[in-house]
Amino acid sequence: MITNPLVFALTSDIAGKSRGKAFPLKEMQKRLKRGVGWTPTNVQITCFDAIADSPFGSLGDLLLIPDADANVELDFEDGGPIERFMLGDITDLDGQPWTCCTRSILKSALAGLKEAGGVELIAAFEHEFQFLAGVAPEGEPYGLNGFTRRRQFGETLMAALEQAGLHPDTFMKEYGPDQYEVTIGPSQNHRAADESLILREVTRMTAARCGEAVTFTPIQDPASVGNGVHIHMSFVTEAGEPATYDANGVAGMSPITGSFIAGVLKYLDSIVAFTAPSDISYLRLTPHRWSAAYNNLGFRDREASVRICPVTSTDPESIARQYNFEFRAADCSASPHLALAAILFAGTQGIKDQLPMPKVTEEDLSLLSESALSERGYVRLPETLESALARLNANETVRSWFPDQFVDVYLTHKKGELAYLDGKDIAERCAAYAAVY
Numbered sequence: 001m002i003t004n005p006l007v008f009a010l011t012s013d014i015a016g017k018s019r020g021k022a023f024p025l026k027e028m029q030k031r032l033k034r035g036v037g038w039t040p041t042n043v044q045i046t047c048f049d050a051i052a053d054s055p056f057g058s059l060g061d062l063l064l065i066p067d068a069d070a071n072v073e074l075d076f077e078d079g080g081p082i083e084r085f086m087l088g089d090i091t092d093l094d095g096q097p098w099t100c101c102t103r104s105i106l107k108s109a110l111a112g113l114k115e116a117g118g119v120e121l122i123a124a125f126e127h128e129f130q131f132l133a134g135v136a137p138e139g140e141p142y143g144l145n146g147f148t149r150r151r152q153f154g155e156t157l158m159a160a161l162e163q164a165g166l167h168p169d170t171f172m173k174e175y176g177p178d179q180y181e182v183t184i185g186p187s188q189n190h191r192a193a194d195e196s197l198i199l200r201e202v203t204r205m206t207a208a209r210c211g212e213a214v215t216f217t218p219i220q221d222p223a224s225v226g227n228g229v230h231i232h233m234s235f236v237t238e239a240g241e242p243a244t245y246d247a248n249g250v251a252g253m254s255p256i257t258g259s260f261i262a263g264v265l266k267y268l269d270s271i272v273a274f275t276a277p278s279d280i281s282y283l284r285l286t287p288h289r290w291s292a293a294y295n296n297l298g299f300r301d302r303e304a305s306v307r308i309c310p311v312t313s314t315d316p317e318s319i320a321r322q323y324n325f326e327f328r329a330a331d332c333s334a335s336p337h338l339a340l341a342a343i344l345f346a347g348t349q350g351i352k353d354q355l356p357m358p359k360v361t362e363e364d365l366s367l368l369s370e371s372a373l374s375e376r377g378y379v380r381l382p383e384t385l386e387s388a389l390a391r392l393n394a395n396e397t398v399r400s401w402f403p404d405q406f407v408d409v410y411l412t413h414k415k416g417e418l419a420y421l422d423g424k425d426i427a428e429r430c431a432a433y434a435a436v437y
Contacts, residue, residue, distance in 0.1 A: 003081075004025075004026075005026075006024060006025065006084065007022060007024075007025050007031075007066070007084045007085065008021070009021055009035070009064050010086070011038075011087070011090055012087070012102050012103065012197050013102065013335060014100065014102060014338060014409075014413055015413070016047065016332065016334050016335045016437070017045075018200075020036070020085075020088070021036040021038075031066055032066060032068055035064050035065035036063070037062070037063065037064075039060065039062065040054070040060040040062060040098075041054040041056045041058070043100045043409060043413070044409070044412070044413050044416065046413060046416050046417040047433070048417060048420040048432065048436065050416055050417075052413045052416025055405070055408075055409065055412075061093060062090050062092060062098055063092070064088050065088050065089050066086035066088040067089065070087035070191075070198075072084065072165065072202070074163050074202065074205070076156070076205075076209050080209065083205055087103065087197065087198075088103070089103050090103075090104070100403075100409055105341045106193055106337040106338070106340055108341070109340070109341040109342075110190060112344070112348045116348045117260070118237065118238070119237060119238075120235065120238065121188065121192070121233060121235065122187070122324075123231060123232060123234075124186040124231075125184070125192065125193075125229055125232075126182075126183045126228075126229065126230040126231075127181065127182055127183075127196070127229055127332065128179060128216075128226075128229075129179070129181075129182075129214045129215060129332075130180070130214065130215055130217075130227060131150075131180075131213070132215055133212055134178075141174070141175040142172065142173055143173055147172065150173070152210065153207065153212065154180075156206050156209070157171065157202070157206045161198075161199060164198055166184045166185075166195050166198060167185030168185075169183040169184050175225055176224055176225035179225065182203065184199060192336075192340065193336040193337040193340045196336035197336050203216075215227075215435075217433045217436075218276070218278055218283070218284050218433065218437075219280050219281075219283050219430060220430055220434050221430065222426055225290075226283070226284030227332065228284065228291060228328065228331055229330040229331050229334070230327070230330070231326065231330055231339070231343065232325070233324060233325055233327065233343075243257075244256075244323050244325075245319060245320040247316065249357065250357045250358075250360065252308065252319075252323055253325075253357055255357075256351060258355075258357030259354055259355045260348070261325060262355035262356060262357065262358045263348065263349045263350015264327065264343055264346045265297060265305070265306065267346040267397070268329065268381065269382060270388075270392045270395040271345075271392070272285070274334060274341075274342035275330040275331075275343065276330055276334065276388070277333055277385065278331070278417075278433055279417070279421055279429055279433075280426075283426070285381055286383075287303070287366035288303070291303070291328065291329075292305035292329035292381065294378050294379065294380060294381060295379055295381065296365060296378055298362075299362070302328070304328065304361065305328055306326065306328065307328065308323075308325050308360070327343055332437055342398075346398075361378075385418065392410075393407070393411055420432075
């Protein structure tokens with residue numbers, strides 16, 4: 001059969017979906033310069049395919065410019081077509097970053113971090129997901145049988161991720177029904193978010209090639225576990241030297257790390273609208289789910305919103321290079337670029353304001369009264385998306401980090417998403433999100 005190979009240029013939009021256009025592979029050089037046409041109102045397409053109220057209407061034209069450094073070409077060697085896609089940036093017709101381009105917003109956040117702290121980001125995303133088909137056998141959490149049942153998928157996925165330019169690390173059977181986790185090695189600056197998006201799409205492609213379907217939905221069953229995205233972060237100087245660790249700091253935090261984390265915790269109740277942005281995300285962000293429910297820092301504590309992670313060395317130089325912290329209040333209903341940007345903006349504000357190092361919690365915060373939490377500087381994170389959006393809307397500092405108009409567009413988008421769910425019970429809402437993520 002004749003073929004004209006196509007490349008899909010995509011953006012990670014504010015619904016956490018990958019959208020774009022395809023062009024002939026032979027036009028690559030032209031498209032790297034001119035991109036493909038894009039429409040402003042596309043930003044208001046919700047995850048449920050409705051179009052939320054748009055300030056752009058039918059007006060305006062944009063360009064989606066593919067990035068040669070974010071190119072994936074993947075041959076599963078199964079007789080099927082070669083998968084080709086590229087991440088890109090949305091610009092106006094003069095080549096300036098568009099207000100609502102999540103990748104451009106992340107690049108702005110990274111520039112701010114470098115200016116305020118003199119450091120660059122090293123990051124890696126851990127992803128949990130579940131298979132959709134059938135009823136999963138019991139007795140498989142972390143087990144060999146659970147792994148063996150999906151060995152072919154796992155080994156194909158590891159090969160696909162490597163071919164896509166990532167550095168596959170681990171694949172494991174997780175605790176939940178037919179739940180698995182895949183991890184990759186760290187990358188620098190915006191490439192970390194690019195790789196998160198590539199991993200999600202390659203995982204879906206791999207499942208389809210294996211005759212399966214997977215979902216990265218935040219939670220399928222409120223009585224069971226959720227699927228989180230854990231974002232590991234550390235800093236290096238422009239010379240590449242580690243800047244996250246200080247043996248004399250609280251829990252090993254360097255001054256810049258302490259101020260950064262303090263900023264994240266201070267603004268967490270407002271930025272969670274970006275990092276956990278679905279209606280059902282808040283079924284997962286509850287105490288005792290090994291998730292995140294308060295704006296606290298933990299030391300190797302998987303109930304904390306931010307935790308200091310373990311290292312596997314006693315050598316000071318190796319510790320400094322391994323030392324990292326993990327943001328846990330995120331899931332795959334969020335664009336990885338927008339989630340990471342929100343975290344970086346908050347942390348950079350902490351650096352600018354020279355916030356003191358946060359204390360490490362070593363207790364169950366759910367047992368404390370609201371007044372006791374307040375006295376110690378802790379708050380319960382929003383318990384609904386509506387509450388999270390309200391806190392975002394009211395926080396002028398957080399609004400100021402983003403381009404003009406963006407937060408209002410985002411809030412309207414999310415209201416459109418919530419409107420689709422009107423009249424649906426929890427089970428129906430969970431099923432709706434499982435289908436789209």
